[in-house]
Amino acid sequence: MASPEVELVVEEHYQKLFRFAMSLVNNASVAADLTQQTFYIYASKRGQIRDASRTKAWLFTTLHREFIALKRKETRHPEYELMLVEDDLPSIAPEALRNLDVKLVLRALEELDERFRVPLALYHLDDLSYREIAELLEVPIGTVMSRLARGREHLFRRLHPEVVSQHTNIISLPTPVAALS
């Protein structure tokens, strides 16, 4: 059994960590493994975390590192030039996004380059600030801003056909002909 201290941390963070892992790998078995591995490392190294308020960031950092190790490939973080995303983004209504199947969103996220996927998941899943994401990924804050902007642009572009298709599946009822008086 886990110690009471570890139990508290598991209770508080396992769902967010699993969802973060799912947004990275879109595979429940692998996501569960990554979550377990993260808590395994936490259980064995928690003495190294001197500031308890840093536990959440530590867990996300660890899971991200395990994800990179899992992929067994060199992950480089080239600096992106900060650019303003063009204004011709596909228009997606927030309501339409809310109505999409979460599996479609995960699939679209999975297609994104990892450099965009990771900050997007961190920002949207757990309200992490730009600064926290920058520290977690060990990149400048400007790079986080750029990746988030580009990531949202790419994600919404991928989701746009799904939103359109969802809308075209709605069959409008014929307009009743007004009775002639």
Place this chain on the structure above:
Amino acid sequence: MDPQRAKFLLQGGPPRAGDREDPAFVEALAEAEADPALGDWTRRQQHLTDALAGKLNEIAVPAYLKNHLLAGGFVSQRTHRFRRRSWLAAAASLAILVGLATWQWISTPVVQPIGFAALRADLCDFLAGDFQLEVQSPLLERLQEHLGAEHQFTNYAVPAALAGQRGVGCRMIDWQGRQVALICFTSNGQLVHFFITPRSTWPDEELPLAYTHEQVEEWATAGWVDDLNVYLVATRGTPDMLASLL
């Protein structure tokens, strides 16, 4: 701050609590309040952020995970395997150096297994590690219920000889993007591991032709295929021992 600069700062999404005191964001948000067009754009970004955050928080968390973690099931087989392989890689590098020195005496090429042989080799490697099960139960029905509910894995046949044995637990494994279910049994004090993976994800040429026995280091294995799935049974021991269990 001009609107373009403010938009530039806010384009990734509205600043979170931890960023709101940053002077640049304070200024950008003030500009968004003063400029109606920028204000509309910022509100739209906020709505999209909320919608996407809500959607990602809908990701279903497996029911077993919390109990499994609280029971101390932290050890991930996958990562251990990769770590083990990194040591193996280091050992392999050393072996290559030694091999180069004795190049003229060594002529047998190393053949990497592919297809079913690769699956068999990797699953035996998996078993050799300190893996965890998602649920534990002596009842096969309970284990099958879990695989069905958590992984939508239902279409397979359990050999009669195993179905009559006491269950231990089960889990799902991801192997090269393919689902592989594992159900563990005990028979006469011997652990028997039964793997199932859907046949539809395999090209015919990579499948075993018939029922095959193979000894992989300390693991005795038997593999076969039916119309729906590819199956593998493995136990630590000899082929005779495995045959007696099946």
